[in-house]
Amino acid sequence: MAIEIKVPADLAELAREFLENRKTELALFERFLREKNFKEVARLAHNLKGNGACYGFPQLTKIGDQLEVAAKAGELNDCANLVRQIQDFVQNTKIVVVAGVAV
Amino acid sequence: MSMTSGKSVLIVDDSPELLKFLEKILVNVGITITKAHTVTEAWQAIQTTAPHVIITDLEMAPESGFDFLEKLRANPSYIRIPVIVLSSRGDRSAINQAMGLGAKEYVQKPLDASLILQKVKKLLHSSQFTSLDFKNMPTVEAKVPASIVAGSAGGLQVESPVRLARDSSATLETASLGAMKFDRVPTLRSSNNIAKMNERGGFLNELRFLGLTEEQMRSLEEIIRRWHTK
Numbered sequence: 001m002a003i004e005i006k007v008p009a010d011l012a013e014l015a016r017e018f019l020e021n022r023k024t025e026l027a028l029f030e031r032f033l034r035e036k037n038f039k040e041v042a043r044l045a046h047n048l049k050g051n052g053a054c055y056g057f058p059q060l061t062k063i064g065d066q067l068e069v070a071a072k073a074g075e076l077n078d079c080a081n082l083v084r085q086i087q088d089f090v091q092n093t094k095i096v097v098v099a100g101v102a103v
Numbered sequence: 104m105s106m107t108s109g110k111s112v113l114i115v116d117d118s119p120e121l122l123k124f125l126e127k128i129l130v131n132v133g134i135t136i137t138k139a140h141t142v143t144e145a146w147q148a149i150q151t152t153a154p155h156v157i158i159t160d161l162e163m164a165p166e167s168g169f170d171f172l173e174k175l176r177a178n179p180s181y182i183r184i185p186v187i188v189l190s191s192r193g194d195r196s197a198i199n200q201a202m203g204l205g206a207k208e209y210v211q212k213p214l215d216a217s218l219i220l221q222k223v224k225k226l227l228h229s230s231q232f233t234s235l236d237f238k239n240m241p242t243v244e245a246k247v248p249a250s251i252v253a254g255s256a257g258g259l260q261v262e263s264p265v266r267l268a269r270d271s272s273a274t275l276e277t278a279s280l281g282a283m284k285f286d287r288v289p290t291l292r293s294s295n296n297i298a299k300m301n302e303r304g305g306f307l308n309e310l311r312f313l314g315l316t317e318e319q320m321r322s323l324e325e326i327i328r329r330w331h332t333k
Binding site: 010011014018021046047049050051052053054055058061 | 121
């Protein structure tokens with residue numbers, strides 16, 4: 001099911017780039033999980049938590065928060081589930097540009 | 104012209120995406136941005152131009168935002184630059200530590216663009232700090248009183264009412280060095296990193312001798328040896 005995210009015009013390009021970067025990052029998450037490198041998973045998740053909402057994706061901030069907690073606890077299955085949620089989100093999200101500025 | 108136009112903000116964060124976002128919203132209101140990914144980069148940046156406001160993350164490596172706040176507080180040139188801490192840490196101990204180290208505002212991530220912009224504008228409005236362009240600052244020559252606190256054949260630690268900039272030249276006129284029979288006053292170069300003002304209002308400046316001959320070096324070692332055994 002497609003998710004529509006409304007983004008002000010002045011942020012549209014940055015938001016698209018941010019979403020594209022998440023697609024690239026998925027491969028990193030998968031690699032670090034295969035290597036059980038929870039420290040790196042937590043680091044990436046921490047950044048996702050900090051940046052998602054400001055680019056217009058509070059859902060990614062929420063997943064990033066949960067993923068950071070799971071990675072710090074070394075919960076491999078939880079981490080894998082949350083990475084799948086990121087994948088679903090980026091694959092199904094469509095950015096809708098609306099008039100106006102971010103602030 | 105708007106109140107923010109022409110003002111400068113240094114942003115320190117290890118996340119390139121956060122730097123990019125903040126740059127976008129601050130440049131939109133006419134603010135000039137300098138970005139740093141580490142405390143080392145930030146420190147280098149402010150040696151060139153001290154900004155009107157600093158925004159810094161806390162959790163960075165190898166040096167943290169707390170380390171950066173400490174360095175700023177220890178340096179009289181930068182202590183008055185208002186700092187906003189922008190961190191995902193929301194615990195009381197982090198907030199207390201940051202504010203205790205001199206941060207003016209504490210904003211928790213995830214970043215709220217309008218909130219950070221409001222804080223920046225508030226500090227730019229209330230700040231008395233004038234941005235300093237150290238790179239293009241005029242140099243001055245001055246004769247000031249100084250006292251030798253410690254010495255070795257490599258250099259001297261000198262207390263004076265002025266803080267010497269790193270790599271500035273100095274000459275020392277002192278009776279105790281007259282015994283060295285220099286044909287000229289020895290030249291010294293400041294190796295200061297952070298010279299802190301002491302309780303007497305003076306600065307301890309680290310000075311290195313330049314171009315001493317072996318004979319002068321031996322003479323100096325003898326003077327310092329006698330000086331230490333007094």
